[in-house]
Amino acid sequence: MTVMTQPFLSVESLDKTFVLHGQDGLRLEVMRDLSLTLSPGECLVLAGRSGIGKSTLLKMLHGSYRVSGGRLRLHFDDGELALESLPAHAWHPLRRDVIGYVSQFLRVVPRVPAVEVVMEPLLARGADASEARAKAETLLERLNLPERLWSLPPGTFSGGEQQRVNIARGFIGEHPLLLLDEPTASLDAANRDVVVAMIQEAKARGTAMLGIFHDDDVRERVADRLLPLDRHMSARTRAAESDPQETP
Amino acid sequence: MKCPQLDRPTLLEARDLTRLYGPGKGCEGIDFALRSGEVLGIVGESGSGKSTLLRTLCGMEAPDAGRVVYHAHEGELDLYAIGEARRRALLRMEWGLVHQNPRDGLRLGVSAGANIGERLMALGERHYGQLRAAGQDWMGRVELDPGRIDDAPQHFSGGMQQRLQIARTLVTRPRLVFMDEPTGGLDVSVQARLLDMLRTLVRELGLSVVLVTHDLAVARLLADRLMVMRRGRVVEAGLTDQILDDPQHAYTQLLVSSVLTP
Amino acid sequence: MNGYNFAYLDEQTKRMIRRGLLKAVAIPGYQVPFGGREMPMPYGWGTGGMQLTASILGEEDVLKVIDQGADDTTNAVSIRAFFERVAGVETTTATADANVIQTRHRIPETPLAAGQILVFQVPIPEPLRFIEPSEEETRMMHALEEYGVMHVKLYEDIARHGHIATTYAYPVKVDGRYVTDPSPIPKFDNPKLHMSEALMLFGAGREKRLYAIPPHTRVESLDFEDHPFEIQEWDAPCALCGARDSFLDEVITDDRGGRMFVCSDTDYCQNRQEEVA
Numbered sequence: 001m002t003v004m005t006q007p008f009l010s011v012e013s014l015d016k017t018f019v020l021h022g023q024d025g026l027r028l029e030v031m032r033d034l035s036l037t038l039s040p041g042e043c044l045v046l047a048g049r050s051g052i053g054k055s056t057l058l059k060m061l062h063g064s065y066r067v068s069g070g071r072l073r074l075h076f077d078d079g080e081l082a083l084e085s086l087p088a089h090a091w092h093p094l095r096r097d098v099i100g101y102v103s104q105f106l107r108v109v110p111r112v113p114a115v116e117v118v119m120e121p122l123l124a125r126g127a128d129a130s131e132a133r134a135k136a137e138t139l140l141e142r143l144n145l146p147e148r149l150w151s152l153p154p155g156t157f158s159g160g161e162q163q164r165v166n167i168a169r170g171f172i173g174e175h176p177l178l179l180l181d182e183p184t185a186s187l188d189a190a191n192r193d194v195v196v197a198m199i200q201e202a203k204a205r206g207t208a209m210l211g212i213f214h215d216d217d218v219r220e221r222v223a224d225r226l227l228p229l230d231r232h233m234s235a236r237t238r239a240a241e242s243d244p245q246e247t248p
Numbered sequence: 249m250k251c252p253q254l255d256r257p258t259l260l261e262a263r264d265l266t267r268l269y270g271p272g273k274g275c276e277g278i279d280f281a282l283r284s285g286e287v288l289g290i291v292g293e294s295g296s297g298k299s300t301l302l303r304t305l306c307g308m309e310a311p312d313a314g315r316v317v318y319h320a321h322e323g324e325l326d327l328y329a330i331g332e333a334r335r336r337a338l339l340r341m342e343w344g345l346v347h348q349n350p351r352d353g354l355r356l357g358v359s360a361g362a363n364i365g366e367r368l369m370a371l372g373e374r375h376y377g378q379l380r381a382a383g384q385d386w387m388g389r390v391e392l393d394p395g396r397i398d399d400a401p402q403h404f405s406g407g408m409q410q411r412l413q414i415a416r417t418l419v420t421r422p423r424l425v426f427m428d429e430p431t432g433g434l435d436v437s438v439q440a441r442l443l444d445m446l447r448t449l450v451r452e453l454g455l456s457v458v459l460v461t462h463d464l465a466v467a468r469l470l471a472d473r474l475m476v477m478r479r480g481r482v483v484e485a486g487l488t489d490q491i492l493d494d495p496q497h498a499y500t501q502l503l504v505s506s507v508l509t510p
Numbered sequence: 511m512n513g514y515n516f517a518y519l520d521e522q523t524k525r526m527i528r529r530g531l532l533k534a535v536a537i538p539g540y541q542v543p544f545g546g547r548e549m550p551m552p553y554g555w556g557t558g559g560m561q562l563t564a565s566i567l568g569e570e571d572v573l574k575v576i577d578q579g580a581d582d583t584t585n586a587v588s589i590r591a592f593f594e595r596v597a598g599v600e601t602t603t604a605t606a607d608a609n610v611i612q613t614r615h616r617i618p619e620t621p622l623a624a625g626q627i628l629v630f631q632v633p634i635p636e637p638l639r640f641i642e643p644s645e646e647e648t649r650m651m652h653a654l655e656e657y658g659v660m661h662v663k664l665y666e667d668i669a670r671h672g673h674i675a676t677t678y679a680y681p682v683k684v685d686g687r688y689v690t691d692p693s694p695i696p697k698f699d700n701p702k703l704h705m706s707e708a709l710m711l712f713g714a715g716r717e718k719r720l721y722a723i724p725p726h727t728r729v730e731s732l733d734f735e736d737h738p739f740e741i742q743e744w745d746a747p748c749a750l751c752g753a754r755d756s757f758l759d760e761v762i763t764d765d766r767g768g769r770m771f772v773c774s775d776t777d778y779c780q781n782r783q784e785e786v787a
Contacts, residue, residue: 021501022502063490078251089283089472092286111444112444
C-alpha cells in the first residue's frame with residue numbers, strides 16, 4: 001500500500017548510552033544498533049514495551065537527546081543533512097521549518113492563552129497573526145476544545161484538554177517530519193478519531209511521521225509499518241501487515 | 249523539499265575571553281558565537297562567573313585576554329579596540345542592557361514617558377509629540393497602562409519597573425540585548441507574565457539576546473541555546489532542551505537534578 | 511595700594527587663569543579647571559567671576575558690575591568698590607562705557623559691542639550635574655556628546671507643565687558641540703548669547719571651572735521641534751520707562767498687594783527715562 005519513494009529520514013546503527021555521573025558513572029545502554037528509514041507520506045510506528053527507548057529515539061531525532069553513536073540523516077532534494085553533528089544553533093530553524101514534535105506533556109509559559117500556544121509555531125515563521133489565529137481556532141474546534149478555554153492558559157486544563165492543545169500546536173506547522181509521542185494517550189474515542197483523521201491527512205500531504213501509540217486501535221489505523229524495539233534494544237523494521245500482533 | 253537555511257549570520261563572538269579577579273573568580277577561556285535572532289542563555293550558580301562574562305561581553309569591563317567581536321553592519325568590531333566613544337555609541341544605538349534590578353536601568357525620579365524616550369532623544373529625536381506617542385505605544389507593548397505615562401517609576405511595583413526598563417531598552421530596536429537575571433527578584437506570577445512578554449518581543453523584533461540566569465526554568469522558556477558555567481569556565485554548551493534533558497557533564501547533571509519541581 | 515598686587519591676585523595666578531581662558535576661548539563651551547584662589551569674600555558672592563575679572567583687568571579698563579541687572583545692590587556695590595580699591599580702575603554704571611562688565615544673572619539690555627567683555631558669576635557650571643553626580647561621568651558624557659538626558663529634563667517640563675518651564679539657567683549648545691550652562695540668567699537673555707559681538711567669560715569659584723563663549727559663536731537653546739524655545743513676555747511695558755523689549759522684575763509697592771513691573775536692568779531703564787524726559 002505504501003508507495004516507496006526516496007526516504008526522507010534514515011537512521012543507521014543508532015546507539016544511545018546515558019552516563020550517570022551522580023551514580024559513580026553508571027552507564028545505561030538504552031539503544032544499540034537501531035536502523036530505520038522513513039519516506040514522505042509514511043507513518044512508522046515504534047513498538048515495544050514501556051521503557052524500551054521509544055521516546056528516547058524521538059528525542060534524539062528532535063535534538064533533545066544527544067546521539068552516542070550512529071548516523072541520522074535527512075534527505076533533502078539538494079543534499080543530505082547529518083543530524084548527529086548538527087551545531088546547536090542550527091536546530092532552532094530546523095525545528096521551526098522541518099521537524100515537528102508532539103510531546104506527551106505540554107510545556108509552555110504559564111500565562112499564555114491556549115490559542116496563542118497553538119499559534120506560536122506559525123508566528124515563529126513570521127506568519128500573519130490573524131491568519132495564524134484563524135488556523136489555530138479551526139484546529140481547536142476540530143479537536144473539540146470548548147471555545148471558552150481558548151483564551152485561558154492551559155496550565156489549569158485537564159490532561160485531555162492539554163493534550164489537544166499540544167496536538168493542535170504540533171500539527172499547525174505542517175512540518176515535513178512529525179514526531180508523535182503518544183498523542184492520543186489521554187483522549188476519549190471521539191477525539192482519538194479526530195487525531196487519526198489528522199494523521200491520515202498529514203500522510204496525504206506527504207508528511208513523514210514517526211510515532212508512539214499506546215492504543216492498539218489507533219496504531220493499526222495509522223501505521224504503515226511497525227518498528228519493534230525488542231528487549232535487546234536492537235530493532236529491525238517489518239511491514240505492519242505481517243505482524244499485527246506486535247504488542248507494546 | 250530543499251534544506252532550509254540553517255546558518256544564520258554571527259552577531260557576537262567571544263574569542264578565548266578571560267577576565268579574572270583571582271584564581272577561579274571571573275571567567276576564563278570563553279569561546280562562543282551568537283547567531284542573529286538567537287537567545288543564548290548563560291546559566292550557573294552564584295560565583296560561576298556568568299555575571300563577569302556578561303559585563304565583559306557588553307562593554308562594561310575590559311577582559312584580561314581574548315576578544316569580544318561584534319559583527320556590525322560595517323564589519324567586524326573588536327569591542328575593546330574601538331575606543332570608548334564608539335563602544336558607548338554602540339551600547340546606546342545598537343545594543344541594549346536589561347539590569348536585574350530595574351532601579352539600575354531606570355531614572356526613578358523622571359516620568360515613565362521620559363524613561364522610554366531617553367534613548368530616542370539620545371539618537372536625536374526632537375519631536376515631543378512623537379516621543380510621547382512612542383512612550384504610549386511601548387507602555388502598551390509591555391502591558392503598562394499608557395495613562396500612567398507621566399508617573400515616575402519610583403511609585404511602580406517591581407514587575408512594572410522591570411517592564412518599563414524593558415520598554416526603555418527596546419524602544420530603539422537594538423540588534424543585540426543583554427539581560428541579567430531579568431526575572432530575578434520578582435514574584436512568581438509576575439515572572440510568568442514577564443517571560444511571556446519577553447518571548448513575544450524577542451520574536452516580534454527578531455532580537456538577539458544574551459541572557460544570564462541562575463533559574464533553569466527561565467532558561468528553558470527563553471533560551472534557544474545554553475552555556476553552563478562553573479568556576480569561571482563553560483563546562484557544557486548546547487541546545488537548551490538537550491542540556492536540560494540529556495546533560496552530559498557531571499556538574500550539569502547535578503545542577504539539573506537539583507531543581508525543585510512543584 | 512599697599513600690600514596687594516594690582517587687582518588683588520598675584521601675577522602668577524593671573525597668568526594661570528589667563529592660560530585657562532585662552533583654552534576656554536579656543537574650545538567654546540568647554541569647562542576648563544583652574545586653581546581657584548581664596549578671595550576675601552565667601553563663595554556664592556561671585557568669587558569665580560572676580561578672579562576672572564582680576565586676571566583680565568588692565569589699568570585703562572572701565573569696569574561695570576551688575577547683580578540681577580542692577581548696579582546698586584550690595585553684591586554689585588561691594589565688588590565694584592573692591593576693584594576700585596585693589597586696582598584703582600575707573601568704574602561706571604553705563605553699559606556702553608564699560609570694557610569689562612562683571613554680572614550676576616543678567617545680560618545688559620543695551621547690545622554689547624566688539625571689544626567688550628562680559629564676565630559671568632557661575633554657581634554650578636555643569637549642566638549635566640542635576641542628573642549625574644559624578645564629575646568623571648559628566649566629563650565622559652561631554653567628551654562623547656551624550657546629551658540625550660538634557661532633553662529628558664525638557665521633556666519632563668512639558669509633561670508636567672504643558673510647556674518648557676525652565677526659565678533660567680536654560681541649557682544651550684555652544685558652537686554645535688558643548689552643552690553649557692549659561693549661568694542663572696533668565697532664558698530671556700539666551701538669544702543675546704548667540705553671535706554676540708562681545709566676549710563672554712564664565713567663572714565658577716567654588717567649582718573652580720571657567721568657560722567661554724567667544725564673539726560670533728553660535729549658541730542654540732535646546733528645545734523640541736513642536737515646543738520651540740521661547741522667551742518670557744509681559745502684558746504691560748515697564749512701569750517706569752515704558753520699555754516693551756526688556757526683562758521686567760516684579761516690585762511690591764505696598765503691603766496691600768500693590769505691585770508693578772519694572773526693568774531689571776537699572777542702567778537701561780534710567781537711560782530711557784532720561785531720553786523721555
